[in-house]
Amino acid sequence: MPPTLKACAPLPYPMAPSMTRVTRFIRESAEVFTFDLAPERVTPFTPGQFNMLYAFGVGEIPISISGAADAPDRLTHTIRAVGPVSAALGRLKAGDQVGLRGPFGVGWPVEEAKGFDVLLIGGGIGLAPLRPAIYWLLRHRAAYGRVGVLYGARTPDDLIFVSELEEWRKTPDFQLRVAVERAGPDWTGDVGYVTPLLSKLRYDPADAIAMICGPEVMIRATALALEDAGIADSRIFVSMERNMKCAIGHCGHCQFGPLFICKDGPVHRYDRVRDLLAYREL
Amino acid sequence: MKDIADLLRHHPFAEGLDEETLALIAGCAKNVVLQPGDYLHREGAAADSFYLVRHGAVALETFVPGRGAFTFLTVKSGEILGADWLIPPYRSSFDARVVELTRAISFDGKCLRGKCEADPRVGYEMMKRFIPPLVKRLQSARMQALGMYDAANA
Numbered sequence: 001m002p003p004t005l006k007a008c009a010p011l012p013y014p015m016a017p018s019m020t021r022v023t024r025f026i027r028e029s030a031e032v033f034t035f036d037l038a039p040e041r042v043t044p045f046t047p048g049q050f051n052m053l054y055a056f057g058v059g060e061i062p063i064s065i066s067g068a069a070d071a072p073d074r075l076t077h078t079i080r081a082v083g084p085v086s087a088a089l090g091r092l093k094a095g096d097q098v099g100l101r102g103p104f105g106v107g108w109p110v111e112e113a114k115g116f117d118v119l120l121i122g123g124g125i126g127l128a129p130l131r132p133a134i135y136w137l138l139r140h141r142a143a144y145g146r147v148g149v150l151y152g153a154r155t156p157d158d159l160i161f162v163s164e165l166e167e168w169r170k171t172p173d174f175q176l177r178v179a180v181e182r183a184g185p186d187w188t189g190d191v192g193y194v195t196p197l198l199s200k201l202r203y204d205p206a207d208a209i210a211m212i213c214g215p216e217v218m219i220r221a222t223a224l225a226l227e228d229a230g231i232a233d234s235r236i237f238v239s240m241e242r243n244m245k246c247a248i249g250h251c252g253h254c255q256f257g258p259l260f261i262c263k264d265g266p267v268h269r270y271d272r273v274r275d276l277l278a279y280r281e282l
Numbered sequence: 283m284k285d286i287a288d289l290l291r292h293h294p295f296a297e298g299l300d301e302e303t304l305a306l307i308a309g310c311a312k313n314v315v316l317q318p319g320d321y322l323h324r325e326g327a328a329a330d331s332f333y334l335v336r337h338g339a340v341a342l343e344t345f346v347p348g349r350g351a352f353t354f355l356t357v358k359s360g361e362i363l364g365a366d367w368l369i370p371p372y373r374s375s376f377d378a379r380v381v382e383l384t385r386a387i388s389f390d391g392k393c394l395r396g397k398c399e400a401d402p403r404v405g406y407e408m409m410k411r412f413i414p415p416l417v418k419r420l421q422s423a424r425m426q427a428l429g430m431y432d433a434a435n436a
Binding site: 123124152153154158181182183184185187188189190191192193195196200214215217218221 | 339341342343350351352353354355356358379381382418421422423425426428429430431432
């Protein structure tokens with residue numbers, strides 16, 4: 001029987017953080033780090049969902065889960081230190097406490113993608129929310145058609161999950177292309193913008209589903225390129241980011257037209273957000 | 283053994299090109315094999331040729347004093363390398379360094395320009411094949427210039 005994801009049970013007190021401890025801390029690059037948390041209770045999640053992480057005395061931010069969905073006793077998050085809260089989280093070490101709420105939101109359509117070719121395109125830290133979907137596809141490889149991953153980053157030094165990228169590159173029946181925007185002479189991989197690499201992947205546009213996560217400029221350009229390649233806009237999924245605060249659609253901070261990114265997303269079907277992405281006021 | 287027209291026929295650049303035009307431009311072309319570390323051209327040098335990469339990879343680079351060479355684009359199988367031969371003063375804008383064993387079709391730019399001048403139909407066929415990848419590269423270069431993956435934009 002094909003694998004399925006179990007629906008997450010509603011959270012009894014979604015605004016109340018639970019206490020967790022950092023069990024492992026990994027420095028991915030100068031700005032990006034990954035840590036594992038040991039939650040009080042087993043926390044099933046769907047690839048693409050996020051948690052609210054609370055750095056005590058500083059604040060709370062939404063962070064996508066970057067670990068495997070079939071290991072819910074360990075929650076992995078990969079974070080880029082860009083503001084006070086993420087910087088505070090980056091100063092934690094194994095044993096330190098973090099407040100945790102979640103998981104929240106709608107994740108990647110890994111169930112819906114069964115039987116399809118699957119393309120995953122990540123830019124920068126955008127690979128992190130895609131990683132649970134990659135794990136899922138690799139673990140249940142027979143349920144899917146061709147699988148291809150494109151990953152773009154600034155420089156070779158900014159790449160995250162480097163050892164896994166090497167593993168994935170060697171994985172049979174798994175296409176991976178990594179492009180950096182600039183590199184020194186030691187780099188022998190692709191250099192340039194990530195979207196043109198779509199032409200290097202093998203897939204059938206009529207039977208393909210695509211998942212994109214990265215800067216919004218990249219999302220727009222990549223979604224258009226996928227449409228140009230023949231993939232229906234209803235089969236393109238994008239992970240959006242806005243100012244999420246409550247994570248349950250009450251506060252309105254992340255309202256995006258008729259949608260709340262935290263509750264109706266962060267993963268959205270492209271045909272439902274395409275027009276909204278064109279509004280500069282949103 | 284394949285002649286140059288056969289090699290050309292199998293490159294995406296020649297898709298849709300009629301046999302007459304293909305044979306005409308093949309007269310300006312030759313097959314080349316390039317080793318890693320070879321330079322196809324250097325910044326500032328005369329741009330007298332362009333390449334259709336059949337297999338392999340070539341890095342376009344610029345040199346930053348004190349920091350070394352920076353690659354900003356790799357050109358790979360099925361792609362076109364070199365546009366400076368198209369416009370005066372026909373001078374290479376960047377270094378082009380071979381990254382891995384590369385087989386390519388090399389065109390004499392002056393020869394091809396002459397054929398385009400003599401027959402505008404050939405010139406138009408060339409334009410249709412050069413403009414799309416150049417525009418796409420321009421779009422990509424703009425994206426790269428935006429620093430899209432920088433913290434402020436992520």
